[in-house]
């Protein structure tokens with residue numbers, strides 16, 4: 001847990017160099033002691049430009065920090081940026097330097113940290129480091145900062161309550177012994193229909209199940225199949241359209257449903273865990289699994305499940321999709337091994353080498369499977385030109401249907417791979433990139449799964465807190481207050497698509513700088529080293 005100082009732990013007294021003026025905010029001491037009791041390590045990350053401005057001395061600041069510890073208890077590290085914005089340092093929030101340094105001080109990585117602060121700079125720094133960030137707004141917090149935040153709480157005690165709740169939710173429940181043959185928990189069917197991104201964000205939960213099961217069979221739909229083939233822990237994939245999930249569903253065909261029940265029965269599963277988004281029902285699949293003879297079924301369901309579910313799990317809104325899925329796995333008794341990061345991963349052997357090189361280029365993926373989540377083509381073209389002009393080596397990716405778009409976007413000097421990569425090849429291209437510029441679509445989650453930082457051109461049609469690239473360095477762009485917010489619209493309902501049309505190409509260049517991605521075209525251009533990738 002990394003905490004901002006002024007306005008989060010203590011009252012914000014501008015440029016305070018006087019220990020007598022340190023006033024803890026209400027409930028903070030007790031909240032910090034809860035964290036300490038739960039075994040969490042604590043650090044402080046704070047901008048103190050008063051040092052650079054000569055408004056107080058280093059020793060005065062040390063006296064203030066000693067007073068904070070006297071009142072609030074010890075912290076494992078203090079990381080302070082003494083600079084001003086004009087210094088262009090890498091530590092002044094929203095830059096992520098303090099978060100990286102404090103995480104290292106505490107013997108961990110940002111992906112395992114939560115940062116709590118009272119202004120946008122705090123949570124932007126958290127995301128840019130790949131940590132979770134909680135905004136605890138005060139009277140000075142701007143409304144746009146609140147709207148852009150992935151996670152907000154009314155104050156630090158409330159943030160701590162939710163942090164501990166989410167941690168407990170992914171801790172495996174003790175489940176009653178289940179009679180299966182063999183040493184593990186037998187064969188488990190996991191279900192995640194829908195698209196590539198949905199399957200990828202379920203990856204950590206699938207790995208948790210795999211850690212406890214003898215064998216994992218993943219049921220997916222045609223649109224998620226390519227991602228299913230990349231997930232670690234999956235022994236077999238069953239692909240079948242599910243008409244109650246697909247956005248453009250075919251009529252229910254009884255013969256096909258009977259066929260699916262037959263395939264499920266042939267698995268001989270001991271158990272099933274059905275993963276869904278909050279607006280999807282697991283119950284039709286639960287019924288088919290029962291008809292296939294699966295004795296134990298777990299799912300998240302607000303709807304009454306009758307005898308369809310043995311484990312009926314509930315999740316409050318706002319939880320990131322990977323954690324939502326992990327909490328269902330935990331309710332069914334499955335957890336990730338303690339030494340495994342809760343981040344997205346791919347099977348390394350399934351990812352081919354990038355056909356372009358050398359590494360360090362910027363991938364620009366302008367399209368989206370959902371139109372409302374792609375920025376207008378002219379904006380994408382402008383971003384491509386700005387990246388090239390700034391000296392970045394640019395690789396443009398897209399599906400075969402997006403070839404016209406990728407050609408236009410690459411026109412300013414990027415390499416056009418539009419239509420030339422399947423999902424696995426795209427993962428290889430992204431893995432060698434310094435960063436990816438992409439909307440809220442499958443390749444953003446692919447980037448998270450290969451650890452490549454993301455400039456997220458995020459349409460607010462769905463909550464950022466649930467669908468942001470998970471625990472990978474990310475900068476969010478786009479208007480979080482646009483009228484399409486939380487509409488789930490597949491096609492933008494607002495004339496002019498303002499949430500993404502307002503993105504300035506210079507903002508993308510600045511976002512890359514915040515992520516530590518600097519232009520390197522002078523070093524080498526991008527060369528196509530192989531014709532890899534399919535032309536599907």
Ligand SMILES: [Zn+2]
Nearest residue numbers: 081089091092
């Ligand atoms: Zn600094």
